[in-house]
Amino acid sequence: MHTPHTTPRKASHTWPALIAAAGLAAAGLVALAPSAGAQPQQAPSHRLTTARSCSVSTAVDVMACKALKVTSGADSLAPAARSAHPAAIPSGYGPTELRGAYALPDTGGDGATVAIVDAYDNPNAEADLATYRSQYGLPACTTDNGCFRKVGQSGGATLPVPDPGWAEEISLDLDMVSATCPACHILLVEADNSAMTSLGESVNTAVALGAKYVSNSYGGGESGADSSYDSQYFDHPGVAITVSSGDAGYGVEYPAGSQYVTAVGGTSLQQDTSARGWSDTVWGGAGSGCSSYDPKPAWQQDGECAGRTVADVSAVADPATGVAVYDTYGNDRGWEVFGGTSASAPIIASVYALAGQPSEGSYPASFPYAHGGGLNDVASGTNGECAGSYLCTGVAGYDGPTGLGTPDGVAAFAG
Template identity: 40%
Template sequence: MKTAYGLNQLTTTGIGQTIAIIDAYGSPNITNDLNVFCKQFGLPSANLTIAYPKGKTQTNAGWALETSLDVEWAHAIAPNAKLLLVVAKSASTSDLLNAIDYATSQGAQVISNSWGGSEFSSEASYESHFQHSGIVYVASSGDKGSGVEWPAASPNVLAVGGTTLTLDSNNNYLSEIGWSGSGGGLSTYTFMPSYQSNWSSIVGTHRGVPDVALNADPNTGVAVYDCTTYNGQSGWFEVGGTSFSAPVWAAMIALANQGRTSPLTGINTITDLYNLAGTTGSVGYTTNYHDIIQGSNGYPAQAGYDLVTGIGSLKANNLVLALTKAY
């Protein structure tokens, strides 16, 4: 992943940054699992804090695997960032929002959410949870193809979709297409934010999802270690989904923050990511992004912004440096 997206060309490692990861139920084995993952890939030991704002709860095998995925890969991309795993007592919206609020109160600079649910008519009333200076909120767009989930639909949240990534034998980037499972489409309740105004021909009057993308196809998935038995298996898994691409983008934000005098902030950062793309085929676009023009989730990928991959996947060696200098 680091070679494919240019992360291996960066010198920043997340020093001084805190990445908060929001998961329901958590994993009783996450400390051990993360240590095994670090040993396997030669990573430094992680600075991991686990918080249970509403107390510990029962184990859920699916969420345990999700927790391992999020924590291990945030650490892989930003190995010197502090990790704050905030465990929601359940997968209810209220418990997950409580976990987000806790992470906000603890000084995290970026908060990753690999969860989502159906949109609802009162979702705008929850925007205050994602509007805090010096914090970027990130959410996966979903793994069910066309359709919009919340909180990815929030205009204050960076929505991350999915691709199918092809590499050569040396892990160099060859191509990407939109992943068929990538959540995406037009929000039912949120109107087009100003940062999507260049793409009104695609989104019309409503918010388009996702904003950006990254490898998410389980067939081109990544290694995750989880010793909690899931579907009769434990140990090493190959895992995909936008719940992978979201924490990787969150870790990338932490890398950019390391070189800044003040941390990036939510909607300002999303606006800058769009501005750094500019228009289809511009120098900024080709410098900072892989514009993904093939594939479909029900909506077609195409040149410029689309409802499968947003403005595309990152060329981190350029985009992280650009974000370091932003506003």
């Protein structure tokens, strides 16, 4: 058992693959661990391989996106259901599966703005979003109809340079908002670069432009500057700010470790014969553990961390039970399958939007702790080595990799 302030022992890079393999043995699928760079990691006996869209950052206070792309074996995944264009049904979960798995309404969120904060530019963002939404019969979301808006870090028309890896992240984020909350407006704020200061200023821009729901699918190592970043960029009462917990297994990243955000972990999501029709297990790549710098918010009551514990809630993140995404900027263009907690963070931001505007002065990260009955508990699987503690193991009630669980409707996200 870890004592307070103990630095977590991170899982090896092969650990997420082993966990995913155990969870998917019956289906004959194996998800590989993410590589340390942008190249796919591969083993001869595995049918599914993945690669990070963004290379892992080795610099302090520089962030990396958390998108994991399936690079081979996507055709072995279940196709999305109820496509508007059945002759070209993409692999991976689509809107019907995601809303069904989490008992989300087909309506709601009208006029609510979900902001996506990422680094660099995706020149094809709006066009690719149009293709995704057309594929699934979702209403158009364009600049012309007022549903979509793209701005630079300061909120103006000046955009940063393009980057293919972050462009994939942007496409994933936009598609997950569309899948979860088709009626929501989308604000894309593109930071000048991947420094925490630039991304943080972009969060402030999103809030200043009226977004009440802000998704952040990036992270990096914790640092002594985190408390300063908390107060400068993430202390926005009345705004639901979600952050990916990470894709490298047990261990805490920032800004998921911020006391002011909803840290979103990850699961493997499978259809089954239960009354719900779906089941979740811990995804081996999901980040979790005790923050070394951030204090514990008042609504967290778990006993093994004196400070902030990651995560709060979760959604699908396993590439082997991944989501369909349309992206054309870069070398591999078209329909792809993605995972990573980059998928789960915008899903949860959109669930907050479906639940209604947060009350003035509130910290929406606290809402699920007050409404535990509105979540699917995840009680199996692990993301690393922590002597069997709940900090890296799925258990009944709260645990680190999946927090309080996955959405079962929107009640747990209202307040």
